[in-house]
Amino acid sequence: MPPALRALFLVPVLVVGTVLSSAASCGKDATDASAEKYPYQDASLSVSVRVDDLLKRMTLEQKIAQMTQAERANADADDLAHYGLGSILSGGGSVPASNTPAGWADMYDELQKGALKAPLHIPMIYGVDAVHGHNNVRGATIFPHNIAIGATRDPALNEKIGRAVAEEVTGTGLDWDFGPCLCVARDDRWGRTYESYGEVPEIPGSMTTIIDGLQGTPGGPASVLATAKHYIGDGGTTGGKDQGDTEISEAQLRAVHLPPFQEAVKRNVATVMVSFSSWNGAKMHANKYLITDVLKGELKFSGFVVSDWNAIDKIDNQDGFTPEEVGKAINAGIDMVMVPEQWKLFMDVLKGEVDNGHVPVSRIDDANRRILTKxxxxxxxxxxxxxxxxxxxxxxxxxxxxxxxxxxxxQVLLKNENKVLPLAKTGKIFVAGKNADDIGNQSGGWTLTWQGSSGAITDGTTILSGIKAAAPGATVTYDQGGQGLDSSYKVAIAVLGEKPYAEYQGDRPDGLSLDAEDLATLDALRGKGVPVVVVLVSGRPLDIATQLPGWAGLVEAWLPGTEGAGVADVLFGDYKPTGKLPDTWMKSFSQQPINDKDGKTPLFPLGFGLTY
Structure with a gap:
């Protein structure tokens, strides 16, 4: 999902006709609900009874407000009080002035107090992209990105990660996570490949255990709504183009891209987010067959469906909401609409579409029933x-x-010539590369900001500091560019790979080679009579077949997050490498897309991984 567009001014509160009519037409229920306990406020009653009671007290305007999600930079507590918005979100990097647990909780409480002042006192729900830890929060634990978790083949571990993320999200006051991403990435050119657990549906399907960890016991301690995204086919677009077109048959769509969502529904995932992408030219956000008939009908998904960032505004590929777009999206089965900035316009347009009969009230009621139930x-x-x-x-x-x-x-061990690994903890060790001592690079995108950034952006342990801590008896020398290596060293470790990126900016249609800086580092290490072990920090397989013969060892470290010492744990043999490739590794970029059993000969096949 794209980030907030940094419109850091607050939209003025306009108490327009819809708002006034909303409060006025509610009568006693709107003004006196707190003075008298209504059935929907009675926790001893069943959820269905409470929802029925609340729905009959709501006006059309209030129901539309419940279906509306605004970005925190564009809606304040007064807006929540006057309009009764159902949800607020933070885009990537959209944080309170004090980016601390207390700062987040204070912001949440201020907004929630506004929501509770609205007629009927319906609480808001706050969503955030906690996609590899609570990654908007400085000091939070940043876990490896999904592609790395796919390499572990450890669903129990992923459930524990979900539980940890739920606790950290809860600790900042929030209650809804826009994760996990259950895409099946079929083309490494796609900039979101690292958000996928693997290229075959069995891997992301097995990793839906994170949903159990996030949601826990609904209503219990640290219970956070999870979101299965992006429904459906976003990992299969032609050319790996973000928000592109997945041009495959329905049989292929069902065989490759649907199974992880089936698993998520079995785990009672609370919400599903629709994909920006299209299927055979038809925008997913307007696809009633796949959203209503398949997801809600065939799969029996009982939660609510949320749109992606301004995505219904992209149905006609033109800027600006149109009544036709809004009507198509709601009738397709979208229940909550993410409209970060123009949420007031959306509410007015949707009301007009209901008033003119283009969107039935029954569809509005169904959306509200799903949202309120959760x-x-x-x-x-x-x-x-x-x-x-x-x-x-x-x-x-x-x-x-x-x-x-x-x-x-x-960690996936891909090459180990002459058993260069594991490394001894004595002697002289040379470390080089732009990703050796950079916590931002090793954390990747969706870390503090949408695209992520290089540098000491948060707290944690770099790979270099992990190496030094793991081998206190060794002499460890670091030079980023690789200058100073000589034959007195036992080994050179080159930590190379990608710099942070996320969607849009991460697409690589022209190549996946090492960059000029990495190639220069390798040149500086070459010919010194010292074995070179490359540690790749990347969100996907890279085009390295040409350079590989000059390396004694190769470890794929993915995007490990804040705990770089885990890389050193494997390099020095404190733990044997057990990771297995979740994606087929290309021999050359010209093979893209390359996937298991497609007849192309890979450099390393799906599931490959050596050990000691």
Whole structure:
């Protein structure tokens, strides 16, 4: 999902006709609900009874508001009080002034107080992209990206990661995570490849255990709504183009891209986010067959469907909401609409589409029933304010230990000539490369900001510091460019690969080779009579077949996050490498897309991984 567009001004509160009519037409229910307990406020009643009671008290305007999600930079507590918005979100990098657990919880409580002032006092729900840890929060535990978790083949570990993320999200007051991404990435040119657990549906399907960890017992401690995204086929677009067109048959769509969502529904995932992409030219956000007939009907998904960032505005490929777009999206089965900036316009347009009969009231009621059911199930009516008891879990030692385990389990040993690995913990070790001592690079995109960035952007352990800590008896020399290596060293470790990126900017239609800086580093290490072990920090397989013969060892470290010591755990043999490739590794870029059993000869096949 794209980030907030940084419109850091607050939209003025305009108490327009729809708002006034909303409050006025509710009568006693709108103004006096707090003075008298209504059935929907009685926690002893069943959720279905409470939803039925609340729905009959709501006006059309209130129902439309529940279906509307605005970005925090464009809606404040007064907006929530006047309009009764159903949800707020943070885009990537959209954070409170104090980017701390307390700062987040204070922001959440202020907004929630506004929501509870609205007629009928329906709590809002706050969504965030906690896609590899609570990655918007400085100091949070940053876990490896999904492609690395796919390499672990360890569903139990992923459930534990989900639980840790739920605790950290809860500790900042929030209650809804836009994860996990269950895409099946079929083309490494796609900039979101690292968000996929693997190229075959069995791997992301097995990793839906993270949903159990995130959601826990709905309404219980640290219970966070999970989101299966992006429905459906976003990993199969032609050319690996982000938001592109997945041009395959329905049989292929069902065989490759649907199974992880089937698994998510079996785990009672609370929400599903629709993909920006198209299927055979038809925008997913307008695809009633796949959203209503297949997801809600055939799969029996009982949660609610949320759109992606401004995505219904892209149905006609023109800027600006149109009544036709809004009508198509809602009738297709979208229940909550993410409209970061122009949420007031959306509400007015949707009301017009209902008033003119283009969107039936029954569709509005169904959307509200789904949204309100989750708000009741997850205890928001009884406990609407931030639960600060989990604040101490944010970046805790326990969670960092778990992340370090995930890092070491995800390391894939691809080459080990003359058993150069594991490394001895004595003698002279030379370390080079732009990704050796850069926590931003090793964390990748979706870390503090949407695209991520290089440098010391948050707290953690770089790969270099992990190497130094793992071998206190060795002399470790570091030069980023590789200058100074001589034959007195036992080994040179070159930590190379990609710099951070996310969607759009991460697409690589022209090549996946090492960059000029990496090639220069390798040149500096070549011909010194010292074996070179390359550690790749990347969100996908890279085009390295030409350089590989000059390397004694190759370890794919993926995007490990804040716990770089997990890489050193494997390099020095404290733990044997157990990771297996979740993606087929190309011999050359010209093979893209390359996948298991497609007849192309890879450099390394799906599932490949050596050990000691």
């Amino acid at each position: 708000k009741f199930e997850y205890g928001l009516f009884e406990h609407p304010m931030a639960d600060r008891s989990f604040a101490g879990t944010v970046g805790s030692a326990e969670h960092r230990t778990l992340a370090r385990q995930a890092v070491r389990e995800s």
